[in-house]
Amino acid sequence: MALRGKVALVTGSSSGIGAGIATVLAREGAKLSLTGRNEKNLEEVAKNCKTEASDDVLTNVGDITQDAFRKTVVEATRKKFGKIDILVNNAGITGISPLQSTTKELYDSVMAINVEAPLFLTQLVAPYLIETKGCVVNISSCGTSTIVPGFGIYVMSKAALDTYTRYLAHEMVSHGVRVNAVNPGYIPTQILSRLLSKEDLAKMESAVTKETPVGRAGTAEEIGHIVAFLASEKAAFVTGECFRADGGYTMTTPVLT
Template sequence: MALRGKVAIITGASSGIGAGIAVAFAKEGANLSLTGRKQKNLEEVVKDCKKAGCQDVLTNVGDITQDAFRRTLVDTTKKKFGKIDILVNNAGILLMNPLISVTKEEYDTTMAVNLEGPLFLTQLVAPHLIETKGNVVNNSSCITTMTIPKDGLYTMSKAALDIFTRYLAHELVSHGVRVNSINPGYVPSQLGSEVMTDELQQSLINATPIGRAATPEEVGHIVVFLASDKAAFVTGECFKADGGLSMTTPALA
C-alpha cells in the first residue's frame, strides 16, 4: 500500500477523474478528505472508497472558489486526521468559446476554478505539507501542448497551472515538499460531455495513438505514484498520461 496512513485532500472528487483518484487512493491505504459541490455524487464516491478499503472518509460540500470554504476544508481535515500529507488540486471546468468571443464572465469563472482555486487552497495547505514533508499533485491537461478549436481559454488556464506547478516546486523544494502535475489526455466525463460535440469527443479518441480514451482509474494510478514515496525524486514535473495524443497532430472536428 503506497499511501498507507497518508492523509489526502482531493478536490473535485464527486465525479470523473477526481472520483477515480479517490478510489485509487483508498486502495492504497490513504485517509481521505473529499470535496465537490454535488452532495449526492460525493456520497456515491464515498461508498466506492469504502468498498475499496477506506472506512473513514471526510466530505465537505462547497465551492472551491470561495475562500471561506477553502479554510473550512483545511481546518476540518486537520481537526479530523491531525495532519495533511497530500493535496490533489483536481477540480476544474471547461468552457468552450473562441478567444475572440470569450466573455469576461467565462474568463473569470474559468480562472477562479482552474487556477485561483489551486493557488489559494495550496497556500492554506502548504504549512501542513511542510510539517509532513508532503506533496501536491495538480490536475492539468495534455492540451497545454496542443491546439484544439475553441479551447483557448481552458488551455490558458491549464498552461498557467503548469507554471504554477513548476514555480511552487521550486519554492517548496527546500522544505522537503514535492509538487507535480498529471496532464491527462481525453477521459469521458461530465466536463467534456457538457460542452464538446460527440464528433469532437470521437475525434479525440481517434487521434489517440493508443486507440481509446483513458479511464479515471488509470489516471488515479499515476496520481498515486506521483503522491507516493516511489516518486521521491520527482518534483516540478508535468506528467502526461494521454495515450500519445499530444505527440500527434490530429484533424479534429
C-alpha cells in the same frame, strides 16, 4: 497499499477524474478528505472509497473558489485526521471560448476554479505539508502541449497551472515538499457532456481517438494510478514535472515549444 496512513485532500472528487483519483488513493490505503459541489455524487464516491480501504473518508460540500470554504475544508481535515500529507488540486471547469464569443463571465469562472482556487488552497495547506514532508499534485491537461480548437481560455488556465507547478516545486523543495502535475488526454467525463450535444461529443471523441496512438480514450482511474505514484515514496526523486497521460495524442499533433 503504498499510501497507507497518508491523508489526502482531493478537490472536485464528486465525479469524473476526481472520483477516479479518490478511488485509487483509497485502494492504496490513504485516508481521504473529499470536496465537491454535488452532495449526492460526493457521498456516493465516499461510499465507494470506504469499500476500497477503510471508513476514513471525510466529505465537505461547497464551492472551492470561495475562500471561506477552502478554510473550512482544511480545518475540518486537520481536525479529523490531525495532518495532511497529500493535496490533489483536481477541481476544474472548461468552456467553449472562440475569441469572438468569449465572455468576461466565462474567463472569470474558469480562472477562479482552475488557477485561483489551487493557488490559495495550496497556500492554506502548505504549512501542514511542510510538517509531513508531503506533496502536491495538480491536475492539468495535455492541451497545454498542443492546440485544442475552441478551448483557448481553458488551455490558458491549465498552462498557468503547469507554470505555477514548476515554480512552486522550486519554492517548496527546500522544505521537503514535492510538487508535480498530471496532464491527462481525453477522459470521457460529465464536464464535456454538459457543453456538447451527444452528436458533437461523439464526433469529438471519434476524432481524438483516431489521433491517439493507443486507439482509445483514457479512464479516470488510469489518471488516479499516476497520482498515487506521484504521491508515494516511489516518486521521492520526482518534483517540478508535468506528466502527460494522453495515450500518445500529443506525439501526433502539433506541439507548442
